[in-house]
Every structure is written in C-alpha cells, then in structure tokens.
Amino acid sequence: QSVLTQPPSVSAAPGQKVTISCSGSSSNIGNNYVSWYQQVPGTAPKLLIYDNNKRPSGIPDRFSGSKSGTSATLGITGLQTGDEADYYCGTWDSSLSVVLFGGGTKLTVL
C-alpha cells in the first residue's frame, strides 16, 4: 500500500461537489507541497494542482486544492461526466528522498 492514502473511490451526481483526500505524514505532506493529477483511463496523467492550491494555465477553477497538517484535499465543483477519471496526489518525502504518489481515487459521476 502507498505511503500516501487516498480513498479508492468517490461518487457524486452531475453538478454536485466532491472532495478527495490524501493523507500522509510529517515527512511528506506535512512539510512539502502537494500536487494533484487527473488520469482518464488509457491516457497520460494531467496536472491539475501544484503547490497545494495553484492551478496551471487552462485548468478551470472548478478544481481546487488545500492542505492542512499532514493531509491534502482536492475539491471539484459543478461535476461533469467528463470529470470521471482517476485522481492522484503527489509530494516529496524528505525521509525517503522520493517523489510519492497516492494510490489513486476513482471518481464516478452518477
């Protein structure tokens, strides 16, 4: 299992809001920045959030990120069927000296 813990799946109806959590420790999330990726099955991951809460150019403001202590959260509002994908958190672990990814969360838009 991953050092960064994410729920295996979340679901919500179109138009609703969903949050995806990523839990770690002081050696990773607690003292480093978090990024979030969206991966539609069969395609490459896409950067959604970096530095905990910043969005790259072209990413809609429906996507947001936050961090508190040793946990981070990705929020998606106004859910669309096109948001169905796997979502991964990522960060540096200062003790392990490694870039870590969470195990991924599958989002279903009902």
Place this chain on the structure above:
Amino acid sequence: QLQLQESGPGLVKPSETLSLTCTVSGGSISSTSNYWGWIRQPPGKGMEWIGSIYYSGNTYYNPSLKSRVTISVDTSKNQFSLKLNSVTAADTAVYYCARHVEVETYGGNSEAFDIWGQGTMVTVSS
C-alpha cells in the same frame, strides 16, 4: 508548445535491460531550469516515480530502483533516456516521461510533473 514522446521496445525479456528514450519537441531540453523525469504505472495500479535528470546531467532516483536504473540526457538530440537492468515481470508497466518542475523552498519541496508524454507499454516476458 512543448511535447514529449517516449520510444523504445514494447517487449523485453526477463533479466535483460529495458531502454527507453524521451524526445522533447517544441522547446529545448536545456532552456529551462527543470528536471526531466520517468514515471511508470503497472496495469491497473498506481504511479511510481523512477527518477529525474537535469539537463546538466545531475540525477536523482527512487531508492527502491536506484541499483538498477540509469537516466541520461543528450542535449544535442533534445532527448533523455532510461535504462532499467535485470528486469522481471514486475517491471511490466506503462512508462511515461514528463517535465519535472522541482523547487526547494524554505516551506518545503515543490514537485510537479506538468507536461507528460503519451506513455509507452513495456511488457517483460520471454
């Protein structure tokens, strides 16, 4: 617009060396202060960072793979490459190359992969 493209054999025999190349187009691999990284994803599983290289040749690797991995850069060809030796079936995965934005700040390390190749499937089998 910067683009990355992986290339290399899709089938490698056990105990042999996996070799992949990532070609960067739409910009110079040495024009920006970024690292260039390799990430892999076994079928149906999550992602694993393999390692990253700066255009000057400075590298850092995932400790779990370090003994088997070499990442190199060829600025004249605008490419960087991955070699993973002594492969087993556990190395079967989609391999991605990506631009690795890495910044060390007082507030911690910032690591993000902002531009990705499409990925290439590598199967280890006899």
